[in-house]
Amino acid sequence: MKVTTVGIDLAKNVFQLHGVNEFGKPVLKKQLRREQMAEFFVNLPACLIGMEACGSAHHWARKLQGFGHTVKLMAPQFVKPYVKTNKNDAADAEAICEAVARPNMRFVPIKNIEQQSVLALHRVRQGFVKARTAQANQIRGLLSEFGLTIPQGIGHIANRVPELLEDASNELPGSFRLLVQRLLDHLKALDAQVDALESQIVQWHRQSEASRKLEEVPGIGPITASALVASLGDAKNFDSGRQVAAWLGLVPKQHSSGGKHNLLGISKRGDSYLRTLLIHGARSVIHRAQQKPDACSWINGVVNRRHKNVAAVALANKNARIVWALLAHGREFRADYSTVKAST
Structure with a gap:
């Protein structure tokens, strides 16, 4: 019967595969060595392949995409809940196969060379x-x-x-x-x-045209701009700027229950390197804004109301959203840009 979905547990030399058909019934349980991977998948009809975003995952994703397959990468912490029994390669491959078929699963963009x-x-x-x-x-x-x-x-x-x-x-x-x-x-x-x-x-x-475009945003220099462009890839993979900010761990962590909303500090999820660059860039903007109070009224207002560290995170969050808007919609940065409210 035709295999529609395959989960691959990546390793250095031995790869575990778990495949199911269109009804979710297991039809493939196989172990391959590294040199057998290309030969096996080039002869396999096009299907959905899931892998954890770990070492060599982007390499295999590009290679399998070249064979006509649809490849999706997932963060390991999102796959772990689907492991039914003790940890082993076969159970991990089965969990990956189950997780990649979930409609609400979050996927990692595949990076090019x-x-x-x-x-x-x-x-x-x-x-x-x-x-x-x-x-x-x-x-x-x-x-x-x-x-x-x-x-x-x-x-x-x-x-x-x-x-x-x-x-x-x-x-x-x-x-x-x-x-x-x-x-x-x-x-x-x-x-x-x-x-x-x-x-x-x-x-x-x-x-890079995209990287030079991001450099125009206050608080983002060549190092931060190039890291953002290389990490985000196609910004259209994110539905909104808030998703980018959440992906970088710049939004509050929640501990809510019973209709009572309790917001904590930032979640600190995602890439800590990018988050650090954005926050340090925001600190430099705050330092300069205090020397020119009239030039940056928004950030000075936040500093006057809250602590400088809170203001730095708020500006980093805002810059993350601006970055998404510039990359996803191909816009140029304008310091005087403001949204136009629809007239009622």
Whole structure:
């Protein structure tokens, strides 16, 4: 009987398949090795294929789409409730097959090769940034053991540490001076790596029309714009700007029951990297808005009523909605744009 829906439990070498027919009856339970995947699916009639959005999922989604299949990716936390028994590959594949057929399931947009390559630059750059921060903190901590303190901020490391190493009055051992100098050289190498990757990201940003369009929004620069374009892909996959804000975890988390609505802090779901970029960009806008009160009346009004952190999240939420409107409808950003209410 014809297979209409297939769930694939991805792995490094061994893939578990579970397929059902149009009536939902299991007709396929099979285990394939990596080298057998392409041969099997190229001969399988076109069907709906579901997979969890995990390692190599976008690669296999593109490959199976090339064979004529309809492929949908789902977040693992949305698949877990459909696992009936203990966890194993066969149960996971069956749960994926069940989840992908649900009409209210939320799916992850499939990224193309260019989007993945740009996001790889962002991820590696972020890794170097974290390593650079850790290295700076290690240098600061080691020097503090000898009673030498450095002001907060990574920029003070490169300015103050060489002076402390050259100062003979602080009685630092010679071996320790060589050790700190080695750490300082490593810090400079990490800083150079961050700058090089940032240059590649900015170069891609300048070649992307959509990314340059987003840069016009206050609080969004080349790094944030390129990350948003590469992550969102086709913005029409989202029904509204609020869905994008919810996807980024910038909307309140609910704990409501019995008709009583209780809104908590932001949900912090989705991509924490994008959410961090948007919030940090909003902080810079708030800082500049306080210097020019008349230029940004909306955000200054929010700051006057609420805490700066709340205002930063509110502006990040607003920018996320603006990003969706610009990408989904092909519009240009206008600072003086306002919605027109229909006359009654």
